[in-house]
Amino acid sequence: MVDKIILHWLDGSRAQRIVWLLNELNVPFEVKPYKRKNFRAPRELREVFPLGRAPIVEIFPDGDETEEPIVLAETGYIINYLIENYDKEKKLIPTSRKDQELVKYYLYYAEGSLQSILIALLVNSKVAGASPFGLKYIAGVVTQAINKGYYLPELKSNLKFLDDRLSKVEGDYFVGNKLTGADIILSFPLVDNLFSDVTSTKEFTGLDVVTLYPNIKRWSDKIKLETNRSDALLQVKNLSPNL
Ligand SMILES: N[C@@H](CCC(=O)N[C@@H](CS)C(=O)NCC(=O)O)C(=O)O
Known part of the structure; x- marks a missing residue:
């Protein structure tokens, strides 16, 4: 019997990367979709895993649903597990040790370093708007200073690091x-968050990413074409990626 795999999928989320991966691995899976409420995942996702963040993957070994499933959370861990267990032909596994x-390094790096900078920039960009009227100005000044003094230089240093890597x-x-799993995990911070809409990225970060990071831009265009195929897959299942 084959394993039964259920992907708990949230609209506009990192879960799309897992659709792409399972598609590449040619592994059958079911998608359970969730719709955000006020930008957050609905409570039902916490019934699958207590932190209630997407993606979550449930695996019933040998398709046996009478046993408790293996429950996987954290994108890097999910990607690693799925490749280790289902990439029998080593399609996504490089030959050298x-x-x-290096793939494992990127699996940790993407969520641990790069994504956390982007989240901090996003949160800081919302602080002034969410502050009480009398505090909006000062909140804006403080968060901009934090971004300018720390998060933006960090973002630039990370993007240069990745662009240099791609140049070599x-x-x-x-x-x-x-x-490999490295491209799959990096597609969310780089393609979805930064290179899909470079005008918003310019407004958000002040960076002209297309000019500054030409190697990431080239990689991003290629990855976008490849992921469109898995977007198409979801549409076939009547689940638009933009649900
Ligand atoms: N580090 C986690 C982050 C998971 C995460 O934050 N997922 C977002 C979607 S991209 C989410 O579920 N957001 C809903 C919420 O914040 O309620 C991972 O790599 O999977």
């Missing part, structure tokens, strides 16, 4: 001249 470790790789991908 060094490159295999052989081929079009981050590791081993093939699509």
